[in-house]
Amino acid sequence: MTTCNQLLCSHSIAGRLSKKLALFAAVVIGLVSGASWLSMAMMVKERNAQEQARSCDIVADILALEARNGGERAVLQRLNSDAPTRAKAHLQVLRADGSVLYADPMSDALHQSSHQRTQAFQISTPGVAGGMLQARYTMDFTRSAELGKRWALTLVAVSLAAGVVVALGAGWFVRRSLLPLGGLAAQTRAISPQHLHQRLALADPAEELLPWVTQFNALMDRLQRAYTQLEAFNADVAHELRTPLATLIGETEVALSRERSPEALRETLQSNLEEMQRLSALVNDMLFLSQADRGVTARRGAPVSLAALAAQVSEFHEATLEDAGLALRIDGDATLPVDEPLVKRALSNLLGNATRFATPGSTVVINIAPAADAEQVQLVVQNRGQAIAADHLPRLFDRFFRVDSARCCEDGQHHGLGLAIVAAIARMHAGRTVAESASGTTRVGFTLAA
């Protein structure tokens, strides 16, 4: 707003528009008026000149006639007798040698007038010495000039008035058209965390506002989803922390409530320690997720073979896989700069999941292949087993989401953040998650941007 024209500057659209429209209307009407005034003035000037020429012709005819009948005397007499008819004009007649034969007395009005026009002409008079007379006929056009001036003033006034009318009218119309915006603001104000489900609606849909309203509502949908998720997450966290804390407090209280042998106390402490380590792991995982949420990205090292990483992770899982009676195969490979510990962690979580849900005796497959869009590499762990319902698939990577809570957590080791961590690691590598389940084969994994 540094170079702000005072006249055009306003903070409201209506004000700005009406001012600009007013100026625009005034300029356009002014131009039209100017042009019409000019053509009118030219017409008047031409008509005046014609009138003067006609008068000159009449004078010439009369004087020529008089000269033929009575010579110079008759001419002079006629000029004197006709003088009153030329109240607003002035006639001067000269002989051929240039001496003045006759001149009308100079009237004051004519003397002062600046709008006069003189026409000189010759009259052929064979009966007069020299055979001709010269005449100068001056006419006063002050009146038509004044008319022109008044006309011009009228036009200027009309232009300005039109500007003002347009300004007021435009302001009113614009304000009226923008009224829905005020309504939208009121509706937006009414949306609060308690009323997150409310959406904006337009009583009279306007093409310009509709995309804005649609986008805003879509944004609100996303926000509401995130908010609901966050609330659920908080509740889940509280629940996850409360259960082990209750155990810890209760166990400790019971242990202290009477004399115990050192062995019994040691037993309690050991049990407490296990519980606290579970808590600590949970808190660490939540911190990890919150870092990913804050937008921390992966620290990529030199390019590595993903199959080699997968082989390392499967060595780590060798014992559990064998325990579950599962075979493992790694298909495909890709070389990519990734954050090795993170990718290993994601793969380990996926493999752990697959181990728990795979049908005993089947083969778990780690598949490394270019993703469908070819920009990314897809890492998928595939296992045979009970299919996951289609409506559960998109929620698989949600925090604390469990397809079947009874089935998965009997050992208390799995707090339901494993796949959320996989999703976070994918996000840190600009990738996304993959989950499919059909005809007894479940494929869960993620992609990595190259």
Added chain:
Amino acid sequence: MRLLVIEDEVKLAQYLYKGLSENGHVVDLAHDGIEGRRLAIGGEYDLVLLDVMLPGIDGFGVLQAIRAEKRHLPVLMLTARDRVEDRVRGLEQGADDYLVKPFAFSELLARVGALLRRGQQVGAQPATELHLADLSLDLLSRRAERRSERLDLTAKEFKLLALLLRRRGQILSRTTLAEQVWDMNFDSDTNIVEVAVRRLRAKLDDPFPTKLLHTVRGMGYVLEDRAPS
């Protein structure tokens, strides 16, 4: 070994003092950065445990002062902030290792031991054969025997047993084992290490009357001969 613990949280400092003293170290405590810096530079220590968030001067400031005076004094940093920049900054400024709170005490003990050994074992020949009771491991031929009976171990099981044997008597946490044996540098939330240890135990201990591999609940595993000799 003389250790200096610079930690302002009194309860944590007390438990570090107790735990480290009981493990054979002489421990001095400093509760703020200024005192910590004075002790670290003026005293004779083999290792400094340094908290990052300290009153007076923060851990990075103390670390800088230590590095300016004593280039080879090992420093193990402790912090509640698990931010990558912090970790990088600490290591760049010359910290030898880094532990994020909350940490298991056994983990801390292992790191302290590793740092202290690093200072001493320069030039010492690493053993190629390890023994404990009737167990013997040949690291070169990768043979494990008990009572002259060969144990049929997988590569990782051998590596796991070798680590436990090299650090006999020390409790090794699941995290440490996952890190050292499988190079998995994260807290795995599954019982993978447990299963691996169970399978090792089935081959190592189950056929024999004396048990060597013991579980310390909530802390980890230890390999030692507990039989009265």
